[in-house]
Amino acid sequence: MNADEEAFDVLVVGGGINGAGIARDLAGRGWRVMLAERDDLAAHTSSSSTKLIHGGLRYLEYYEFSLVRKALQEREVLLRSAPHIIRPLRFVMPHDAAMRPAWMVRMGLFLYDHLARREVLPGSAGLDLRRSPFGAPLKSRYTRGFVYSDGWVDDARLVVLNALDARDKGAEVLTRSTVTAAQRGPDGWTATVDTPRGPRRVRARALVNAAGPWAEAFLRGVARPAGHETLATKSLRLVKGSHIVVRQCFTHDHAYIFQNPDKRIIFAIPFEGEFTLIGTTDMELPAAAAMEHARHIDEAEVDYLCEQASRYFEKPVTRSDVVWSYAGVRPLLDDAAGDPSAVTRDYLLETHADGGAPLLSVWGGKITTFRKLSEDAADLIGQMLGEQRPAWTEKAAMPGGDLREWIGAPRRPDADFERLVQAIGQRHAWLPAALARRLARAYGSRVGRVIGGADSLAGLGQEVAPGLHEAELRYLVREEWACAAEDALWRRSKLGLHYSEAQRQAVHDWFTKQEETTQCS
Incomplete structure (x- = not known):
């Protein structure tokens, strides 16, 4: 190692929820970790979610039982780990017979209640919307519905808390710091990190590519292989999800899940006391245009969300009601599904250990399963570095979560x-x-x-x-x-x-x- 190189066990590239979660888990196991994020923590996808900790009720329709079960298990773990930024939330689903028959909804909710052990959240139930305050904001034709439980999270703060815990456990966390080059050698990675105070040369035994929507581009443009092997072997589908925030559509503390004629769903969620959050869309973007369009909602998306919400609410939601909007690009693993809504939200951790220093790339994933993803990633890094160290995060509180x-x-x-x-x-x-x-x-x-x-x-x-x-x-x-x-x-x-x-x-x-x-x- 050269005198000007700083030594770490693992360099983690990307300061979204997966990068911060992996850095936290690795640091807690005693590894020397550097996390490098080119912008702010949670600057992109991880602050642009619907802000739910949920199993993914609609994924049952695509037979994603393993993913739903894993997410439901994590839902309870996360609720206990950070009761300040994660809280239970009840959802009202008005029944529309033209969308899905009632028996199918009941069956889905039964599975949702029983696929994983539930200790914190109450189960689902039927609802007479004619006699319930939750039916008051809805059009009178919706007379029956269902209620079930999930969780709400401050997504950007969840990323920050993971980074805080990583730093408290010895990791170095760099923001506004871009990894501009990463050369893979037989026994380590040599990287250049451009920081606000100048470039730094880093030597790491292993590298984690958690660059989210940029994960594939990082392997093709920044990471250099030791020989002639190909580091980029997977492809991402970049799907834009957009949300609008409007003045309160209702005053109670439950959220709504609405079924749309296109078989998609949208949520209407109490937000920041005075507002309602409505989303999300699923718009697949070509890779070349994804980042250019990532930050801003399109007019067609605003119209779509207003139209679908207005199918249910007695008072229509219009463009003039929108006080804020945001959009983000979700990096989904390309599984050849035609419909972006049907693309799996599960993750894949791909390892490269033969012929050079260990590399782990994170493909896909969702915020609910970030802790399990991070734990699996840390296990794999330990295997590649030849030293297994025990997992620890399942029972651990997030910073601020131990009250x-x-x-x-x-x-x-x-x-x-x-x-x-x-x-x-x-x-x-x-x-x-x-x-x-x-x-x-x-x-x-x-x-x-x-x-x-x-x-x-x-x-x-x-x-x-x-x-x-x-x-x-x-x-x-x-x-x-x-x-x-x-x-x-x-x-x-x-x-x-x-x-x-x-x-x-x-x-x-x-x-x-x-x-x-x-x-x-």
């Missing part, structure tokens, strides 16, 4: 969170109730790191925007890799949705003043 310091022994995740909110209110009675709840939801048991030694609102520093004080922004910069207003307002939180343009600009101006002292400079 015992505040509430004592855990009971149920949803009840535990409410106990946390109460405990924060008692310990910091000067905090406004809405702010205390928001901080608890975002940071869990780490909320003390945000508040610090403050004993009044003035102690939190300047209120840069409503409910957002300097103490929290400094915490985000110091501990959560926030470098710009967009990081704080749209990924570490969704405060940007609640603020005016002038208020968002005030946060931008605060970050501009900090540039010389942040890790991003």
